[in-house]
Amino acid sequence: MTLTGLVSIALGAILIENFIFSQFLGICPFLGVSRKTETALGMGLAVTFVMALASVFCWLVNTLLLVPLGLTYMQTVAYILVIAALVQFVEMFLKKTLPGLYQALGIYLPLITTNCAVLGVVLLNTQKNYDFLSSLVYGVTGGIGFLVAIVLFASVRERLDLTADCPKSFEGFPIALISAGLLALAFMGFSGLKVF
């Protein structure tokens, strides 16, 4: 894979085909952990880290184990097990080294396992037949796209909680979804962006 190819994968994952705003992957944590900017940042970083690791490990499992053994139909099961193990590992690591962040993420840390952005990026890597380097780049930049989206959205939501004067039925979730829709509209502006 050439450098321009990698750059276009990266730009695609962060802006043009943002995981949240154009592929609808990882909406649950996006809406669940975006009340405060700091936790959103922590969540975004943790997800980026897990996505990068998952891309690498699942690529290895797929190419070295599943394909040679003719077990590609077990992909979904194998990937979710790899991801669950990785999240467990990250959890133990954070607990030992960064207890502050561990406390702040709380329940959402184990929930990264069921974040569809993580499984999504791995499945897309396989579907698009990416090689090792492209998978890694797609994982990292997909995570960065998630990070950008969740931090932007958390800042919007903090304002919304302070100044919101909206109809009673729209309070809470509906207004959050509609603001996310407007952000998605803004991100659509990137769709014309062509690299090289």
Next chain:
Amino acid sequence: MNVKKQFREGLLTNNPVLVQLLGMCSTMAITTTLFNGIGMGVSVIVILTCSNIVISLLRKIIPSTIRIACYIVVVAGFVTIVDLLTQAFLPSLSESLGVFIPLIVVNCIILARAEAFASRNGVAASALDGIFQGTGYTLVLIVMCVIREFLGSGTFGGGLLGPDGAGIRILPEGVPATFLVLPVGGFLTLGCLIALMQYLLRRREDK
């Protein structure tokens, strides 16, 4: 066992999407044509019912510390079965839903029902819970599809009815607002639907 109560909860008062706010990703991502909505809904009903039955059967054997991992393996097994079946018998559905069929593994509805219901109740009740909650999810998908398809591309029944499965045209071309079938429309439509649900539930409480 209270069948009537479970039925009402699954479809309305405790609807997985509109009230429990689960399974947002697929709800917004695939509801662009009626065909997609029904296909996804039926797959989820099947998987949810099967996994609820198995988890309810195993609920006394699974140790509670590793229960989530066990649930995920059970769910992933059923998802793989459904994925392979759709690839073999309904290739057009498998193509248009793409990565979202394997992603049913991480659909929060299924894990949430396993944790909240199937691990605490008997087999028959869990199976019914799977069917009703799955139907509630499917209903929301169908409503979203009909709204987005009608306003976004001016057709009804895309993928199922009409010439070449393009749907029956209701609004003339050029009239519909295309942005509703784009991602933006998913957020807006679901936001409005949840708001409507909150309004209805509040009005019922006031009475």
